Amino acid sequence: MKLKSLGVIGSGAIAAPMLEAVAGNVPAQLDRLSLLTLPAVADGARALLDKVGPRIAREHEVVTDADAFLSRRHDLVVECAGHAAVKAYGTRVLEVGTDLLVVSIGSLTDDALRESLRAAAEKSGARMILCSGAIGGIDLLSAARLAGIERITYTSRKPPKAWKGTPAALLVDLDTVTSETVFYEGTARAAARDYPQNANSAATIAIASVGLDHVTVRLVADPAAPGNVHEFKLSSACADMDVRIVGKPSPDNPKTSMSTAYTVAREILNRLSPIAI
Ligand SMILES: NC(=O)c1ccc[n+]([C@@H]2O[C@H](COP(=O)([O-])OP(=O)(O)OC[C@H]3O[C@@H](n4cnc5c(N)ncnc54)[C@H](O)[C@@H]3O)[C@@H](O)[C@H]2O)c1
Numbered sequence: 001m002k003l004k005s006l007g008v009i010g011s012g013a014i015a016a017p018m019l020e021a022v023a024g025n026v027p028a029q030l031d032r033l034s035l036l037t038l039p040a041v042a043d044g045a046r047a048l049l050d051k052v053g054p055r056i057a058r059e060h061e062v063v064t065d066a067d068a069f070l071s072r073r074h075d076l077v078v079e080c081a082g083h084a085a086v087k088a089y090g091t092r093v094l095e096v097g098t099d100l101l102v103v104s105i106g107s108l109t110d111d112a113l114r115e116s117l118r119a120a121a122e123k124s125g126a127r128m129i130l131c132s133g134a135i136g137g138i139d140l141l142s143a144a145r146l147a148g149i150e151r152i153t154y155t156s157r158k159p160p161k162a163w164k165g166t167p168a169a170l171l172v173d174l175d176t177v178t179s180e181t182v183f184y185e186g187t188a189r190a191a192a193r194d195y196p197q198n199a200n201s202a203a204t205i206a207i208a209s210v211g212l213d214h215v216t217v218r219l220v221a222d223p224a225a226p227g228n229v230h231e232f233k234l235s236s237a238c239a240d241m242d243v244r245i246v247g248k249p250s251p252d253n254p255k256t257s258m259s260t261a262y263t264v265a266r267e268i269l270n271r272l273s274p275i276a277i
Pocket residue numbers: 009010011012013014015036037038041080081082083084085088103104105106131132133134135200201204250252253255256257260
């Protein structure tokens with residue numbers, strides 16, 4: 001079924017460039033675009049939709065009431081708002097048969113929430129799609145699981161100051177460290193618990209491959225890191241992978257890699273095109 005009605009949760013650093021990219025590439029107007037956001041930022045969201053809304057859909061609206069948003073019965077709802085939003089709305093979206101594209105993958109390290117989302121999707125026939133976000137190569141990684149994965153390690157490498165405000169500050173002197181320092185090594189599940197603000201990428205890799213308890217995560221403070229660097233190494237029966245991605249920070253939220261917005265836009269545009277890639 002072609003996408004006619006799109007719901008977006010969030011109007012921040014991912015949603016804005018994502019909607020710009022969709023507006024610039026959408027092959028034909030949708031029927032409706034609804035944007036659910038918090039009242040405090042609703043004016044900014046309206047200004048955004050004034051700019052991009054007419055190019056995307058015939059009817060477009062900013063909504064701050066979740067019940068009104070959910071009553072629209074969109075064909076696809078895209079979450080780009082944070083872990084709390086997945087928890088607050090995810091199950092309700094799937095229950096009514098609407099597909100849900102999730103970017104806050106770290107929320108899925110909560111087993112009870114993941115199971116509730118899975119059960120709701122199974123019951124209604126909707127699908128929950130996990131966006132690749134800041135991580136590339138998820139297609140081959142996930143396919144390699146079918147052949148058999150022998151080993152997988154994920155490393156998150158950032159400049160020391162980017163680790164400020166996390167438990168890393170208790171383990172490393174982030175103001176004086178002069179060489180690369182691995183301050184954490186553990187499972188993806190433990191890393192998501194201890195460093196929740198870093199959980200999305202590790203959780204994406206783990207859920208796509210061998211699960212949260214079997215991926216080793218290393219966190220590194222590196223004065224030479226050119227930005228937020230994601231590295232993963234995989235040995236499998238069908239391919240070995242050695243992937244390094246240097247994320248360019250979003251100007252509106254330096255914790256978010258700019259590429260995330262475009263991976264969301266790609267998922268949406270693939271639903272509108274006769275050829276999906
Ligand atoms: N998978 C990935 O690789 C990846 C990468 C970056 C960010 N993320 C996730 O995406 C989320 C959004 O990132 P961002 O940079 O756009 O954040 P942001 O803070 O710039 O924007 C968040 C937006 O969501 C809205 N929002 C928050 N809670 C809401 C709620 N309960 N209901 C409605 N709207 C709500 C805010 O008003 C804001 O507009 C992050 O919290 C993170 O979990 C995932």
